[in-house]
Amino acid sequence: MKQFAELFAQLDGSTSTLHKVQALRAYFQTAPAADAAWAVYFLSGGKPKRTVPTRTLREVALQVSGLPDWLFEESYQAVGDLAETIAHVLPVSPHAQPNAQGLAWWMEHRILPLRSMPDDERVLAVQACWTELSAVERFLFVKLVGGGFRVGVSKLLVTRALAQVSGLDAKTIATRMMGFADANNQPGAEQFTALIQTEVVAGEAAETSRTGQPLPFFLAHPLQDEPAGLGNLVDWLVEWKFDGIRAQVVKDGGQVWVWSRGEELVSEQFPELQQAFANWPEGSILDGEILVWTGGDVPAGFNALQGRLNRKVVSKKLMADSPVVFLAYDLLRLNGVNRVNNTQRERRQLLDAFYVEHNSSSVANGMPRLLLSQLVTAASWKELTLLREQSRERGVEGFMLKHVDSRYGVGRTKADGLWWKWKIDPMTVDCVLVYAQRGHGRRASLYTDYTFAVWETPPADAAQAQEVAKAIANGEKVDDTVARGLPRLVPFAKAYSGLTDEEFKEVDRVIRKHTVDKFGPVRTVVPVLVFELGFEAISRSSRHKSGVAVRFPRMLRIRHDKPLHEADHLAVLEALLPPETTV
Amino acid sequence: MDLVVSRPEGLYCPQGDFYIDPWRKVDRAIITHAHADHARVGHNHYLCAAPGEGVLRTRLGAISLDTLPYGASTTHNGVKISLHPAGHVLGSCQIRLEYQGQVWVASGDYKVGPDLTCDAFEPVQCHTFITESTFGLPIYRWRSDAEIYAEINAWWAANAAQGKASVLYGYSFGKAQRILAGVDSSIGPIVCHSACEGLNKAYREAGVKLPETFTVSEVLDKSIYKNCLAIAPPAAQGAAWMKRFGNAYSDAFASGWMQLRGGRRRSNVDRGFVMSDHADWPGLMRAIGATGAEQVIVTHGYVQIMVRWLQEQGLNARAFVTEYGGEGEGEAPVPEQTPEQEPSA
Numbered sequence: 001m002k003q004f005a006e007l008f009a010q011l012d013g014s015t016s017t018l019h020k021v022q023a024l025r026a027y028f029q030t031a032p033a034a035d036a037a038w039a040v041y042f043l044s045g046g047k048p049k050r051t052v053p054t055r056t057l058r059e060v061a062l063q064v065s066g067l068p069d070w071l072f073e074e075s076y077q078a079v080g081d082l083a084e085t086i087a088h089v090l091p092v093s094p095h096a097q098p099n100a101q102g103l104a105w106w107m108e109h110r111i112l113p114l115r116s117m118p119d120d121e122r123v124l125a126v127q128a129c130w131t132e133l134s135a136v137e138r139f140l141f142v143k144l145v146g147g148g149f150r151v152g153v154s155k156l157l158v159t160r161a162l163a164q165v166s167g168l169d170a171k172t173i174a175t176r177m178m179g180f181a182d183a184n185n186q187p188g189a190e191q192f193t194a195l196i197q198t199e200v201v202a203g204e205a206a207e208t209s210r211t212g213q214p215l216p217f218f219l220a221h222p223l224q225d226e227p228a229g230l231g232n233l234v235d236w237l238v239e240w241k242f243d244g245i246r247a248q249v250v251k252d253g254g255q256v257w258v259w260s261r262g263e264e265l266v267s268e269q270f271p272e273l274q275q276a277f278a279n280w281p282e283g284s285i286l287d288g289e290i291l292v293w294t295g296g297d298v299p300a301g302f303n304a305l306q307g308r309l310n311r312k313v314v315s316k317k318l319m320a321d322s323p324v325v326f327l328a329y330d331l332l333r334l335n336g337v338n339r340v341n342n343t344q345r346e347r348r349q350l351l352d353a354f355y356v357e358h359n360s361s362s363v364a365n366g367m368p369r370l371l372l373s374q375l376v377t378a379a380s381w382k383e384l385t386l387l388r389e390q391s392r393e394r395g396v397e398g399f400m401l402k403h404v405d406s407r408y409g410v411g412r413t414k415a416d417g418l419w420w421k422w423k424i425d426p427m428t429v430d431c432v433l434v435y436a437q438r439g440h441g442r443r444a445s446l447y448t449d450y451t452f453a454v455w456e457t458p459p460a461d462a463a464q465a466q467e468v469a470k471a472i473a474n475g476e477k478v479d480d481t482v483a484r485g486l487p488r489l490v491p492f493a494k495a496y497s498g499l500t501d502e503e504f505k506e507v508d509r510v511i512r513k514h515t516v517d518k519f520g521p522v523r524t525v526v527p528v529l530v531f532e533l534g535f536e537a538i539s540r541s542s543r544h545k546s547g548v549a550v551r552f553p554r555m556l557r558i559r560h561d562k563p564l565h566e567a568d569h570l571a572v573l574e575a576l577l578p579p580e581t582t583v
Numbered sequence: 584m585d586l587v588v589s590r591p592e593g594l595y596c597p598q599g600d601f602y603i604d605p606w607r608k609v610d611r612a613i614i615t616h617a618h619a620d621h622a623r624v625g626h627n628h629y630l631c632a633a634p635g636e637g638v639l640r641t642r643l644g645a646i647s648l649d650t651l652p653y654g655a656s657t658t659h660n661g662v663k664i665s666l667h668p669a670g671h672v673l674g675s676c677q678i679r680l681e682y683q684g685q686v687w688v689a690s691g692d693y694k695v696g697p698d699l700t701c702d703a704f705e706p707v708q709c710h711t712f713i714t715e716s717t718f719g720l721p722i723y724r725w726r727s728d729a730e731i732y733a734e735i736n737a738w739w740a741a742n743a744a745q746g747k748a749s750v751l752y753g754y755s756f757g758k759a760q761r762i763l764a765g766v767d768s769s770i771g772p773i774v775c776h777s778a779c780e781g782l783n784k785a786y787r788e789a790g791v792k793l794p795e796t797f798t799v800s801e802v803l804d805k806s807i808y809k810n811c812l813a814i815a816p817p818a819a820q821g822a823a824w825m826k827r828f829g830n831a832y833s834d835a836f837a838s839g840w841m842q843l844r845g846g847r848r849r850s851n852v853d854r855g856f857v858m859s860d861h862a863d864w865p866g867l868m869r870a871i872g873a874t875g876a877e878q879v880i881v882t883h884g885y886v887q888i889m890v891r892w893l894q895e896q897g898l899n900a901r902a903f904v905t906e907y908g909g910e911g912e913g914e915a916p917v918p919e920q921t922p923e924q925e926p927s928a
Contacts, residue, residue: 012844012847013847013853013855015851015853016853065721067721070891071721071888071892074888075722078720078885079845080845081845084843085722088721088722088723088842088843089721443845443849444845446849501849
């Protein structure tokens with residue numbers, strides 16, 4: 001554990017990519033393969049299934065530290081990270097010499113066994129672990145229990161370090177690493193050795209020894225400039241950009257595997273896809289988008305899709321109410337042969353042929369589940385620009401532009417070709433900050449998570465808006481202010497991104513100055529700050545008091561120029577709603 | 584009978600008719616220490632601990648100032664006043680007030696750990712203790728100075744070996760001198776920002792032993808920018824002053840806020856050294872316990888938390904609203920001693 005703790009300290013303490021790769025390389029060269037395998041797993045985002053519930057960790061930390069619950073909670077609010085809070089409040093270890101076993105030993109002998117222990121035994125076991133570890137190691141222990149390291153190390157850096165250690169190119173490593181960090185994988189020494197071995201395994205498809213693995217996703221760059229700068233339109237494949245879940249569907253080992261972009265295996269969330277694609281030929285990988293499609297010309301909004309995620313049980317009713325389809329736009333492997341180095345045009349032709357052959361059999365519950373992303377044709381960029389204005393009514397986010405010669409690259413790279421996402425501008429409203437919460441991680445103890453409201457009805461004038469602000473500052477009940485004939489502020493969205501660090505500090509100061517009340521971590525703030533909020537889409541929602549839900553809300557800017565009474569009202573939001581397609 | 588009350592001008596002793604670290608202009612002010620949120624300009628008359636005279640004059644210029652050695656007492660309007668070391672920075676004191684058998688102690692800012700640059704905190708028995716709570720959460724526990732200095736030395740030596748300067752940000756008054764007093768000056772030359780150098784002078788004149796330092800205008804041989812330790816106020820980060828170190832320097836921040844990963848990442852430096860001039864949680868508890876006070880009044884920092892904790896320990900605890908510490912509730916994420924304005928060049 002000590003060696004991994006030292007690596008962690010180096011990674012955490014540095015802001016330089018170069019240093020991080022150096023530290024990783026040094027670790028991978030010297031650590032035992034079994035430890036290195038676990039390190040790769042965690043640093044590339046692996047999360048083992050939870051071995052100890054968070055609740056239990058907290059309880060044990062309270063017992064051992066002797067702190068009251070509220071004080072632990074305040075500490076947690078200041079730190080913004082449970083593992084770190086626990087590490088800081090536990091008494092100094094009674095052992096002068098911490099346990100010297102490595103990462104793999106800790107995982108396999110101490111941490112993973114916790115999962116199957118009875119509750120009371122588990123509490124004692126966690127306590128025993130803590131007494132054997134130093135402060136940094138305790139922090140790591142809690143992280144290992146729950147996964148989810150955020151040390152500013154991307155999978156890309158791990159890949160690069162492994163490439164340097166092995167002398168292989170990063171693309172080969174990236175391909176071998178697919179699925180490595182999946183929750184169901186238990187990394188071991190032989191897996192690490194296989195990652196960096198220099199002999200090329202026979203057959204392109206067999207680059208990974210594990211069954212059902214996806215290929216590294218190729219990611220698009222946002223198009224900032226005019227598309228005319230991209231040259232000749234005929235060199236580009238144009239498709240509508242759907243707002244679904246990016247996924248690869250793999251047919252391998254007699255099974256259908258559905259992988260999300262985060263390399264999470266999500267097959268079980270979508271039984272209808274597993275069923276529909278069961279007859280695909282072995283050794284196929286298609287790339288595309290999972291969408292909820294209830295009929296009609298446009299997919300359901302992302303809201304509907306969100307209801308399908310992270311379900312323990314996918315009920316028949318859910319599958320009937322929110323049926324999913326897979327809209328394919330690329331073909332990466334066919335009959336066990338990788339096609340990622342074919343051109344975009346060639347892959348598209350293969351995809352078209354695949355679709356023709358298999359769409360009629362790709363059916364579940366009588367509904368076709370394989371759709372083909374349509375190519376959009378236009379005579380000129382100008383015509384395409386006009387077409388793009390239909391995006392909202394088509395329920396899409398704009399266009400994808402893929403160069404006809406583009407290979408399928410690894411990650412957000414331009415080395416293998418170009419994919420651009422050409423999104424429409426966000427919708428915007430001017431709204432008022434009404435609640436604030438502290439952020440997490442580097443923003444812990446700064447107020448960076450905000451709730452925004454619009455007026456239910458527009459205030460008559462500036463004075464009336466100020467009257468409302470005054471009432472809030474005085475702690476008057478909303479019902480009372482409404483009874484006095486004053487307009488109400490209706491919260492409708494939360495956002496925590498879009499401002500610079502400087503702006504966050506400024507807003508933080510205003511919030512502290514204008515707090516009227518606290519409910520747990522949430523502060524009620526006098527409405528003094530108006531923001532321009534941007535979002536990608538809006539839909540009706542019965543779960544929100546305002547009756548609407550917005551997608552990807554973020555702050556575009558602080559509107560110091562905008563007085564309170566000129567913030568938008570609910571009718572402005574409602575006017576942005578798409579026409580009702582289903583009842 | 585309250586010997587100290589809160590007034591719009593600052594903490595006030597009605598029996599003695601004087602203020603403690605007032606934030607508005609008053610006639611008579613007793614100053615616990617010379618940080619800007621406690622020692623402000625414009626009062627008619629000042630009193631501070633004798634060892635703090637040099638730094639207070641350095642900061643405030645020409646003022647009408649009386650001093651009192653630690654432990655000595657004076658009586659004003661029947662209130663017996665004595666000043667006792669607070670261990671925070673050079674000349675920092677706790678103010679002990681005694682009137683008709685009642686004893687109150689206002690501690691300003693303090694730490695209970697050792698500091699090479701100032702007298703150690705002295706526990707003073709009292710009925711009411713007025714305390715800070717800048718690091719009033721159990722997550723704040725400091726390690727020994729020896730460990731911190733060893734970390735700084737190792738970082739400096741490793742950078743010097745690679746031909747890089749080590750730029751260490753710390754407050755120009757207190758922190759800078761504390762770093763200087765404990766680092767291993769045999770590793771290389773030490774450069775100080777001019778904002779620190781003025782206070783270095785005041786410290787040296789007060790008899791505090793500091794290693795030799797240079798300001799950049801004194802540096803003739805530019806090669807020292809390849810292996811020096813450079814001490815600068817946080818405001819120098821990203822300022823023109825940094826240009827002389829090129830791109831190949833390593834930077835770090837010395838502050839209690841570096842205890843948390845979030846604080847380190849926010850400060851955007853290579854390293855964070857957890858060195859604070861304030862008491863940590865065990866230190867606050869020890870200091871409060873040692874006074875034997877039945878009543879504790881919390882002035883700044885994690886005020887509500889400390890008040891609630893002390894009440895749960897059976898003490899009579901409450902808060903004074905003050906303008907110390909800068910951030911409204913002292914949740915000051917970064918930096919410590921916020922109101923201290925540093926020249927930015």
